[in-house]
Amino acid sequence: MMDNEVDVFYRELPKVELHAHLNGSVSCPTIEKLISRKPHLNIGHGMTAIGKGQRRTLDECFQVFKVIHQLVDTEEDILMVATDVIKEFAADGVKYLELRSTPREEKHTGLTKKSYIETVIKAIKQCKSEGVDIDVRFLVAIDRRNGTEVAMETVKLAEDFMLSSDGLVLGLDLSGDPTVGHGKDLLPALQKAKNCGLKLSLHLSEVPSQLEESDLLLDLPPDRIGHGTFLHPAMGGSQGLVDKVVKHNIPLELCLTSNVKGQTVARYSDHHFKHWYQMGHPSVICTDDKGVFSTDLSQEYQLAASTFDLSHEAVWKLSHDAIDCIFAPDTVKQQLKQKWIYLKPQVFHYRETDSL
Numbered sequence: 001m002m003d004n005e006v007d008v009f010y011r012e013l014p015k016v017e018l019h020a021h022l023n024g025s026v027s028c029p030t031i032e033k034l035i036s037r038k039p040h041l042n043i044g045h046g047m048t049a050i051g052k053g054q055r056r057t058l059d060e061c062f063q064v065f066k067v068i069h070q071l072v073d074t075e076e077d078i079l080m081v082a083t084d085v086i087k088e089f090a091a092d093g094v095k096y097l098e099l100r101s102t103p104r105e106e107k108h109t110g111l112t113k114k115s116y117i118e119t120v121i122k123a124i125k126q127c128k129s130e131g132v133d134i135d136v137r138f139l140v141a142i143d144r145r146n147g148t149e150v151a152m153e154t155v156k157l158a159e160d161f162m163l164s165s166d167g168l169v170l171g172l173d174l175s176g177d178p179t180v181g182h183g184k185d186l187l188p189a190l191q192k193a194k195n196c197g198l199k200l201s202l203h204l205s206e207v208p209s210q211l212e213e214s215d216l217l218l219d220l221p222p223d224r225i226g227h228g229t230f231l232h233p234a235m236g237g238s239q240g241l242v243d244k245v246v247k248h249n250i251p252l253e254l255c256l257t258s259n260v261k262g263q264t265v266a267r268y269s270d271h272h273f274k275h276w277y278q279m280g281h282p283s284v285i286c287t288d289d290k291g292v293f294s295t296d297l298s299q300e301y302q303l304a305a306s307t308f309d310l311s312h313e314a315v316w317k318l319s320h321d322a323i324d325c326i327f328a329p330d331t332v333k334q335q336l337k338q339k340w341i342y343l344k345p346q347v348f349h350y351r352e353t354d355s356l
């Protein structure tokens with residue numbers, strides 16, 4: 001879908017983005033700047049994004065992240081990428097954003113995991129001081145491929161930042177290639193994180209045959225679920241898993257384009273959004289990787305609406321209800337709800353006379 005095909009309603013709709021990987025969210029213009037900083041890498045544009053109508057296997061998607069990581073390997077790069085991504089979300093009408101990213105160490109550039117997180121926080125603060133109209137928070141990501149020890153180290157780092165970042169670092173994300181590693185090895189680290197007050201958003205059942213792992217991780221329980229594609233019995237999951245998700249009232253972060261382009265869902269109309277939404281379960285529309293999957297949050301809302309025949313009122317409620325799923329405290333939820341009340345007449349183009 002081209003930018004100009006997105007109805008103004010979806011652009012103006014105030015939105016909450018809860019599932020966005022920093023390096024998956026890098027736009028074409030930013031990639032161009034990175035390529036010109038590092039011409040010797042010989043990286044072309046086609047290697048960093050999946051365009052309209054294109055699909056890749058999930059495995060190929062993970063190759064794309066490796067290419068982007070080569071382009072983003074200094075503090076300077078991270079600062080630019082994070083600042084650009086935040087401003088792009090703001091320009092798309094996102095009022096509250098939880099960014100997530102895996103801290104990396106790059107010996108050749110002197111980047112450390114600590115300076116990685118500090119740089120993202122610096123970008124968030126810079127955007128705030130420039131008056132960009134968006135509240136941004138950060139989730140520190142654990143890449144499941146790196147195993148138990150690194151996970152523990154990441155939890156410690158996240159805890160330190162949670163205590164020292166004025167509420168900017170709120171929790172942890174578990175992500176990475178779902179076919180690598182097993183959740184049971186990460187359970188002690190995730191349990192520790194939960195005990196120290198970090199919120200948990202876990203990628204669960206993004207691919208089939210992970211029912212046992214999902215069952216185990218749901219007992220934590222996590223505070224939100226990324227994808228959860230194969231949890232529902234209609235998708236090959238089980239009623240037992242659905243019951244756990246419902247019992248703990250764990251919101252789902254749902255990313256339509258990501259799942260279709262990554263080929264874990266065959267067609268938009270097959271997306272598990274429909275099962276959870278019909279149940280009235282908290283379901284939040286998200287982008288996952290807006291750069292890699294060539295999308296943005298307005299497009300994702302419009303896609304959900306056109307696929308599942310949602311009225312503008314229903315879409316408004318969807319974006320409003322996402323506020324209850326954020327990790328920031330209740331005071332922030334109240335502020336956002338006020339903002340939604342204030343913006344509604346503008347978005348629906350009510351006039352004074354309409355109510356007479």
Ligand SMILES: CNc1ncnc2c1ncn2[C@@H]1O[C@H](COP(=O)(O)O)[C@@H](O)[C@H]1O
Pocket residue numbers: 021022023024061065100101102103141143175176177178203206258262288289
């Ligand atoms: C497509 N579905 C997905 N499933 C699982 N993990 C994903 C993902 N998309 C992105 N990531 C995770 O985010 C990293 C890139 O951003 P950061 O370098 O952390 O900012 C990827 O390397 C992967 O670990």
Ligand SMILES: [Zn+2]
Pocket residue numbers: 019021175203226288
């Ligand atoms: Zn994700």
